[in-house]
Amino acid sequence: xxxxxxxxxxxxxxxxxxxxxxxxxxxxxxxxxxxxxxxxxxxxxxxxxxxxxxxxxxxxxxxxxxxxxxxxxxxxxxxxxxxxxxxxxxxxxxxxxxxxxxxxxxxxxxxxxxxxxxxxxxxxxxxxxxxxxxxxxxxxxxxxxxxxxxxxxxxxxxxxxxxxxxxxxxxxxxxxxxxxxxxxxxxxxxxxxxxxxxxxxxxxxxxxxxxxxxxxxxxxxxxxxxxxxxxxxxxxxxxxxxxxxxxxxxxxxxxxxxxxxxxxxxxxxxxxxxxxxxxxxxxxxxxxxxxxxxxxxxxxxxxxxx
Amino acid sequence: xxxxxxxxxxxxxxxxxxxxxxxxxxxxxxxxxxxxxxxxxxxxxxxxxxxxxxxxxxxxxxxxxxxxxxxxxxxxxxxxxxxxxxxxxxxxxxxxxxxxxxxxxxxxxxxxxxxxxxxxxxxxxxxxxxxxxxxxxxxxxxxxxxxxxxxxxxxxxxxxxxxxxxxxxxxxxxxxxxxxxxxxxxxxxxxxxxxxxxxxxxxxxxxxxxxxxxxxxxxxxxxxxxxxxxxxxxxxxxxxxxxxxxxxxxxxxxxxxxxxxxxxxxxxxxxxxxxxxxxxxxxxxxxxxxxxxxxxxxxxxxxxxxxxxxxxxxxxxxxxxxxxxxxxxxxxxxxxxxxxxxxxxxxxxxxxxxxxxxxxxxxxxxxxxxxxxxxxxxxxxxxxxxxxxxxxxxxxxxxxxxxxxxxxxxxxxxxxxxxxxxxxx
Numbered sequence: 001x002x003x004x005x006x007x008x009x010x011x012x013x014x015x016x017x018x019x020x021x022x023x024x025x026x027x028x029x030x031x032x033x034x035x036x037x038x039x040x041x042x043x044x045x046x047x048x049x050x051x052x053x054x055x056x057x058x059x060x061x062x063x064x065x066x067x068x069x070x071x072x073x074x075x076x077x078x079x080x081x082x083x084x085x086x087x088x089x090x091x092x093x094x095x096x097x098x099x100x101x102x103x104x105x106x107x108x109x110x111x112x113x114x115x116x117x118x119x120x121x122x123x124x125x126x127x128x129x130x131x132x133x134x135x136x137x138x139x140x141x142x143x144x145x146x147x148x149x150x151x152x153x154x155x156x157x158x159x160x161x162x163x164x165x166x167x168x169x170x171x172x173x174x175x176x177x178x179x180x181x182x183x184x185x186x187x188x189x190x191x192x193x194x195x196x197x198x199x200x201x202x203x204x205x206x207x208x209x210x211x212x213x214x215x216x217x218x219x220x221x222x223x224x225x226x227x228x229x230x231x232x233x234x235x236x237x238x239x240x241x242x243x244x245x246x247x248x249x250x251x252x253x254x255x256x257x258x259x260x261x262x263x264x265x266x267x268x269x270x271x272x273x274x275x276x277x278x279x280x281x282x283x284x285x286x287x288x289x290x291x292x293x294x295x296x297x298x299x300x301x302x303x304x305x306x
Numbered sequence: 307x308x309x310x311x312x313x314x315x316x317x318x319x320x321x322x323x324x325x326x327x328x329x330x331x332x333x334x335x336x337x338x339x340x341x342x343x344x345x346x347x348x349x350x351x352x353x354x355x356x357x358x359x360x361x362x363x364x365x366x367x368x369x370x371x372x373x374x375x376x377x378x379x380x381x382x383x384x385x386x387x388x389x390x391x392x393x394x395x396x397x398x399x400x401x402x403x404x405x406x407x408x409x410x411x412x413x414x415x416x417x418x419x420x421x422x423x424x425x426x427x428x429x430x431x432x433x434x435x436x437x438x439x440x441x442x443x444x445x446x447x448x449x450x451x452x453x454x455x456x457x458x459x460x461x462x463x464x465x466x467x468x469x470x471x472x473x474x475x476x477x478x479x480x481x482x483x484x485x486x487x488x489x490x491x492x493x494x495x496x497x498x499x500x501x502x503x504x505x506x507x508x509x510x511x512x513x514x515x516x517x518x519x520x521x522x523x524x525x526x527x528x529x530x531x532x533x534x535x536x537x538x539x540x541x542x543x544x545x546x547x548x549x550x551x552x553x554x555x556x557x558x559x560x561x562x563x564x565x566x567x568x569x570x571x572x573x574x575x576x577x578x579x580x581x582x583x584x585x586x587x588x589x590x591x592x593x594x595x596x597x598x599x600x601x602x603x604x605x606x607x608x609x610x611x612x613x614x615x616x617x618x619x620x621x622x623x624x625x626x627x628x629x630x631x632x633x634x635x636x637x638x639x640x641x642x643x644x645x646x647x648x649x650x651x652x653x654x655x656x657x658x659x660x661x662x663x664x665x666x667x668x669x670x671x672x673x674x675x676x677x678x679x680x681x682x683x684x685x686x687x688x689x690x691x692x693x694x695x696x697x698x699x700x701x702x703x704x705x706x707x708x709x710x711x712x713x714x715x716x717x718x719x720x721x722x723x724x725x726x727x728x729x730x731x
Binding site for chain 1: 499507623
């Protein structure tokens with residue numbers, strides 16, 4: 001039993017069965033990451049290439065660790081050390097990597113659709129590690145894993161996603177997956193941060209954070225890109241923090257057992273108050289830990305499918 | 307040498323519609339009518355079962371020369387034009403160097419003459435280097451052969467500069483053409499803003515980016531009395547405002563492109579770079595509005611915005627790939643599709659490809675009037691064919707219509723009395 005697809009480009013195109021299969025597979029690898037010797041031979045002899053066109057420490061490290069724990073050979077490519085700067089197209093770069101017998105290419109790119117373009121052009125499996133504002137499927141999968149780990153059911157689950165949804169691939173992937181799994185998704189933020197027509201994707205938009213948080217089981221905070229202040233999305237960090245920052249008082253509005261999530265890296269005191277980030281309801285570090293297991297699951301299933 | 311086109315269905319908008327013959331002599335139209343006698347030694351084209359039209363006129367092409375000859379040259383672009391039935395094309399000035407001076411204009415005219423296929427007419431820049439700051443030498447551009455002025459893809463954002471350009475152009479009765487796009491509203495966008503852009507995570511260009519500039523240009527045309535032509539309008543809002551402006555007597559003409567009345571933003575799914583153009587493909591509602599505008603005459607002209615790009619440019623990822631598609635070799639059948647759909651009568655469709663564009667720029671083209679240049683296009687209205695980009699005469703293949711089954715095939719194209727494409731007598 002595996003995934004019957006060459007690539008993992010996004011969660012919009014995944015069935016709920018496929019999502020559950022990935023989460024279940026991650027479960028079995030979660031056990032491995034707790035052992036003394038955290039390594040299994042599942043991907044021995046396979047080559048995983050991390051092709052990161054955008055700077056990223058945590059996602060790349062997480063994929064690298066996941067691949068190494070599966071005994072794959074891992075190569076890291078990033079634009080500054082490759083020939084991309086010389087005007088080579090994405091496809092040419094990827095074909096060169098493919099010629100080195102890469103089995104799986106993990107792609108991070110600043111343009112939406114880059115993973116789709118790549119997947120069409122190469123025979124290797126492609127895993128999207130974030131493309132522009134489009135999708136970041138493994139992040140959403142680790143979010144789902146973390147939610148499930150806390151014993152929460154997806155059906156009827158109320159989730160508030162707070163912040164700059166328009167420019168967030170994490171928000172889109174979570175929106176697609178959570179609505180498929182039967183959760184109610186609320187998007188909280190000013191209209192400048194809401195993408196056009198998003199309500200037609202099954203979400204409800206709230207401009208008032210207090211209203212949006214009332215009774216939710218999961219509060220998912222998004223990182224505020226501080227440089228967007230100059231792009232007229234919000235007036236000042238001070239006002240943003242006041243209107244859309246998560247404080248202990250606001251957590252009180254949610255369901256008593258609510259958990260607080262954040263894809264990181266966090267801006268303490270901006271979108272999330274330090275005491276909330278460090279509180280018992282915060283599962284932010286669990287997310288990071290689960291990321292490795294989920295990515296092991298994805299890499300394993302992709303290598304089986306390929 | 308005389309040439310007689312016999313027995314076709316002649317459609318010369320507003321002049322002659324019906325079965326008839328067209329006699330060409332000395333590169334001019336000599337007569338149009340029934341049962342014209344063939345003088346001795348006169349060549350005869352048998353046009354029975356075919357449409358005989360004035361040569362098609364395209365107000366909006368990018369032939370990329372000088373500067374981007376790897377995409378298209380005036381030679382290859384002209385070959386594509388006549389293969390698509392177009393005998394007159396107007397070249398946008400966004401070449402390198404930009405056509406903002408007499409030397410570039412003369413170069414384009416000369417290259418067009420050397421190609422010896424279509425009538426290649428340059429459009430000059432409105433401002434120097436199309437920077438939107440200082441007026442180009444519009445008088446010189448006019449004198450050396452420019453038939454209109456436009457900064458096309460780099461629309462004049464400064465309203466005062468646009469006002470001055472309109473006023474100044476009055477001296478030469480030159481039409482001012484604007485690609486209506488508020489660059490601030492559109493900034494960074496690469497497709498229509500809406501549900502599809504949200505799903506795909508692509509930065510959007512709202513319809514308002516076009517509408518705002520259409521409104522401004524209409525107001526400035528009203529203020530100055532200038533002749534305004536709106537390039538490739540794509541939104542319901544634009545159509546509504548142009549309709550209202552025409553009713554109030556503003557001197558405006560508008561064009562639409564075949565892709566904007568044929569395709570919607572849904573075509574972008576899968577990050578299809580052949581569905582990336584500017585203005586972007588819009589919603590079904592916009593497409594309906596464009597068709598309504600074509601039907602009721604709000605939109606006068608069908609133009610291609612023929613924008614060739616090399617394969618490697620369109621193979622980049624969606625946000626990096628350049629805007630634009632080629633259009634010269636598919637425009638006629640797509641326009642005839644509107645006739646089959648019942649949107650336009652055959653005569654209306656021909657008008658929007660011939661006499662209406664000629665009138666918008668004041669060209670003595672697009673007609674079979676006696677004494678006019680003998681530019682004629684002969685079309686098999688019912689021939690079905692499949693669009694195969696590898697057979698294009700254009701250097702570039704960037705079309706979203708590959709594999710489409712279309713109806714309406716150009717059989718013969720005649721420019722200045724000379725057969726430049728298709729079957730000769």
